[in-house]
Amino acid sequence: MKNLISITDLDVKEIEELIILADKIMKNPVAYSQKCQGKKLATLFFEPSTRTRLSFEAAMYELGGNVIGFSESNSSSAAKGESVADTVKVISYYADIIAMRHPKEGAPLVGAMSASVPIINAGDGGHNHPTQTLTDLFTIYREKGGFDNLTIGLCGDLKFGRTVHSLILALARYKNVKFILISPWELTIPDYIKHEVLKKYNIEYVETSDLVSVMNALDILYMTRVQRERFFNEADYIRLKDSYVLTPNKLENAKKDLSILHPLPRVNEISVEIDRDSRACYFKQAQNGKYIRMALILKLLEVE
Amino acid sequence: MIITPIKDGIVLDHIKAGNAMEIYNILNLGELECSVAIIKNADSVKMGKKDVLKIDKMIDIDLNILAFIDAGITVNIIKDGKLLKRRHLELPEIVKNVLKCKNPRCITSTEQELQHIFKLTDKENRIYRCIYCETKAKINKKR
Structure with a gap:
């Protein structure tokens, strides 16, 4: 593993190794607190992000390393018209590893082609966000102990939600995984995910617009936000928006060991009352994100 | 219509009707x-109907590009007026700078120096x- 551009760059074994390492770090962070001493992470954020950037920076500091970088393109040479390839080539001389977010799809791959140090894709537009997927996988692993035989409900904006697409790609490789895809018809999963992943690998899936009717079947409920701007007309949005807001009454038939995930930030799609429910895992998920990024940095720098 | 046989050159046969000019x-x-x-x-x-291209010279042809456009084409190499070799094409794994990515959110839309590279992801459906x-x-x- 030299770079992480897409979750599909990692095979099942590599994902397992990262998860096991993240778990070890979580249990004994002191043992890893000096592993990256003398190393620098460059966070090249060509568009603003709060949690992903801070999570990467916290991860590097907790490994004893340092962080350099910028948090928006205006404060970088991109504002002067420098290409991604040139920026990354230069930063390769200053840092040992790069985490890069860019509004254009494929920019981190371009960076990886010219970099001499490992590149981590920290989100490229609506395309890939592999460290979010690793975070989701690590959370599922911690809650369920593995990935086989799970029924996973994905709810909300399944059309534009990149985290959902990557999660399906990652989970499709495990045994007897079943997906329940819950969304308004305007925001159903793209055809290419159905044809090139679900149907191609004979993965059982159901599409529905009714969250409550499938609740009792779910082991995992992965919520995403239904955004107003995705609808063609306001009336449809108003009609549907509350159907995809998780409230305590919708959980009445849910399993006792259901795990509720959300990539965050949340707006109103999960009622704050759910935060007190032991099945709510989304804040733990954000915490897990730091540990899996620590594991990833260690693996890419080969300093375990 | 009479087109004389070529002595040394290449005949691209079984081109889908209408694709020859492309x-x-x-x-x-x-x-x-x-x-x-x-x-x-x-x-x-x-x-039923097909197009054919006859080139009266032995030239280097990028067979990958040809296969990408129309994998059904047969390439006949003619030497001294006789068929020397017949090749059937296979879809190339990678195609460079033949197509442009049309996605306005793609990095290739803003960085003009980048090569436009496409990868075969579904052989059966030629995707x-x-x-x-x-x-x-x-x-x-x-098509």
Whole structure:
């Protein structure tokens, strides 16, 4: 593993190794607190992000390393018209590893082609966000102990939600995984995910617009936000928006060991009352994100 | 219509009817000084109608590009008026700078120096995707 551009760059074994390492770090962070001493992470954020950037920076500091970088393109040479390839080539001389977010799809791959140090894709537009997927996988692993035989409900904006697409790609490789895809018809999963992943690998899936009717079947409920701007007309949005807001009454038939995930930030799609429910895992998920990024940095720098 | 046989050169046979001009242009055959015959809508037992291109010179052809445009084409190499070799094409794994990615959110839309590279992701359905943004290539409207 030299770079992480897409979750599909990692095979099942590599994902397992990262998860096991993240778990070890979580249990004994002191043992890893000096592993990256003398190393620098460059966070090249060509568009603003709060949690992903801070999570990467916290991860590097907790490994004893340092962080350099910028948090928006205006404060970088991109504002002067420098290409991604040139920026990354230069930063390769200053840092040992790069985490890069860019509004254009494929920019981190371009960076990886010219970099001499490992590149981590920290989100490229609506395309890939592999460290979010690793975070989701690590959370599922911690809650369920593995990935086989799970029924996973994905709810909300399944059309534009990149985290959902990557999660399906990652989970499709495990045994007897079943997906329940819950969304308004305007925001159903793209055809290419159905044809090139679900149907191609004979993965059982159901599409529905009714969250409550499938609740009792779910082991995992992965919520995403239904955004107003995705609808063609306001009336449809108003009609549907509350159907995809998780409230305590919708959980009445849910399993006792259901795990509720959300990539965050949340707006109103999960009622704050759910935060007190032991099945709510989304804040733990954000915490897990730091540990899996620590594991990833260690693996890419080969300093375990 | 009579087109004389070629002595040393290449015959691209079994081109889907209507595709000959596209292949002529992509292979830059207009820049050759030798004779090039474009035969359109020829009768074919196998295909009903087909196009054929005859090039009266031995030239290097990028078979990957050719296969990408039309994998059904047969490439016949003619030497001393006789068939020396017949090649059937296979879809290339990678296609460089033949198509442009149409996704306005793709990095290739703003960084002009980048090569446009597409990868074969589904052989059965001939689906190519941009290596940067994974947008599906629109290969040919006629197909």
